Amino acid sequence: MLILLPPSEGKAAPARRGRPVDPAALPHPVLAPVREELLDALADVSGRPGAAEALGLSPGLADEVARNVSLRTTPARRAIDVYTGVLYAALDHATLTPAGRRRANRWVRVQSALWGPVAPTDAIAPYRLPMTASLPGVGTVAARWRAVLAPVMTELAGDGVVVDGRSSSYASVWRPTGDAAKAYLGVRVFSEVAGRRTVVSHAAKHTRGLVARWICEADRTPRTPKALAALVAEHRPCELVPDPRGGWFLDVDAPAAASVG
Template identity: 35%
Template sequence: MLIVLPPSETKRDGGDGDPLDFTALSHPRLTAKRRALARRVSRLARTPEEMMARLKLGQKLAFEVERNRTLTTAPTMAAMDRYTGVLYEAFDAPTLSPDARAFAESHLRIHSALFGLLGAGDPIPAYRLSSNARLDEPSLKASWAGAVSKEFAAHRGELVLDLRSESYVALGPIPPGTPSYFLRVVTTGEDGVQRALNHFNKKGKGALVRAIVENGDDFADIDALFEWGRASGHRLSLAPNGELVLEV
């Protein structure tokens, strides 16, 4: 089973790991693309005004330019600890038990606009690059879509839970034939109508991922996931379009 998460725009500072080592990251077939994109981003950061315009950053976020300039010299920490934001606050990786962290490292992937697919334990620096960043050619989609899809193809027989946003799905679609399920989080109003959530969508996803990781079962298929959901109080179902629905 793989659980695929989006990254977050916000990230923790610092870290106690050595500077970025591309060979220490999961999915080594992406190494060349990672190196090339990191060079492009760090080079662009030498012109702060240009980088801020490309990433649509205001003055309060000017510090992000320095993060990008020092990509290869800054300290690192595990990806699941680096990312913050609503989803990652609910997941709360730093408080996981050693067994749960080990499960996350094996089964959790984070789709980064800078690094492609990351393992949860991969050591990365703080950086700023979103899925809609306006870089020179090749675009992020051209850089990543085919390569990331090939990485997913290597897991064709596994259950994949896709918790990414649509913009990150475009940077690496999961190939047809893979038992993958795009997750939406909904709530049911007093009128009985289900409605998708925004802010609480991310919180619901983070809480679900934490529960799965703490449970520690490698679900073979969607039925096994549903069985666990019924036993643990997580209301999971399939929508008519084939998407996985979590009701909170």
Template identity: 40%
Template sequence: MLVLLPPSETKTDGGDGRCLALDSLSFPELNPVRRKLADALAELAKDVPASLSALGLSERQHGEVKRNATLWSSPTTPAVLRYTGVLYDALGAGSFTGAVWERARHRLAVASALFGVVRADDPIPAYRLSGTSALPGFGSLRSVWRPVLEPVLGAIDDLVVDLRSGTYAALARVPGAITVRVVTQDAHGRRTTVSHHNKAHKGRFAAALATTACEPSGPEDLVAVARAEGITCEQTGDTTLDVIVGG
């Protein structure tokens, strides 16, 4: 099973790993595009105003440009520990140890505007690039990633649980992947997609899947794992699940 997480705009600084080496990342077929984007991002960082414009940042976020300037020389840390924010707080990967970490590092992957997709323990530096950015000379990242990323994700034989946001799902489709909605349900059974706290609930769901001792092979197993962790979950189609939360 592979649980495909969305990235986060916010990331931790520093790390204990050596500087970025693309050969150390999973899915090496993506390395040519990774290198082009990383080189372009580092070069763009030499022009702070142009970087702020291309990345959709404000003047107060010039520190994000500094991160890009040192992409190739700054220390790395495992991807699932690099990203921060509501989803990653709920995931709690920093507390995984022993057999739990071994399961999680094989099961979790993170979508990335810069790297396409990385596994949980792939060593990456801090950077700033979102799925909606358009680097000079590249056009949309969808046009850059889709031709190379879709074949890679489509070749994964394991069950794929796709928790990506719409922006990152647009970079590459994954046929047959299980998609998950977080919804509320009223007294009449009507369901409404949750926007507030959506990430927290997806983080809890991802944690349940990443750490379970069983090996889910289909949506029924995913529902069982979620319910065992106190998460109300229901299969709504061949490849769709609803996580149902309080209103």
């Protein structure tokens, strides 16, 4: 089982004390050179005037972007404590049962634009870098990751079901191919508006967090897309739809409260 989530746009403030991130000490040391490369390029851009705009971010985030300059000395904290927002509030890692928390730590990976795939307990520093950004000497961040991620992600997925809750820019860096694609499910979220089903955004993040939570708290590990859809259907109406590229979409109805927010 592999549950893929996007990072949150907002992130918690850096810890006040503690050790900084060691890129080579994070899981998948084969990715350390890319992490180092991105760290250097991001620090360079973030120290320049107009850095936020250069990264495709709002000028109002200038202070947070400026922190990128000192990421090598910033105290690290658990990834699950760095990422905030509605998706992570719905997952609510802290209130999972002990068994559910162990499953989340083993199954969930956040697709970070800076650190690569990170588990909830991996120590990282808060940063500002969208996957769509282009960095000097690196190019587009998504393309850089796409060039190296396949072996790592394929090993993480194994022969289990891959549940993809990432947004499109993060999903673009890797998805299983060939026979492995048969166990892939991209989670889409819909809401009923005036009798028509429409794709939702804010509620989608909330619902994808809930889907991850339901899977981790279940008393069984779904071994097929059909079994996983049956598990989610115990909580929300959903439908398994073939993806023309291979694999499946899991179309989930947004909870009424979330579709209003």
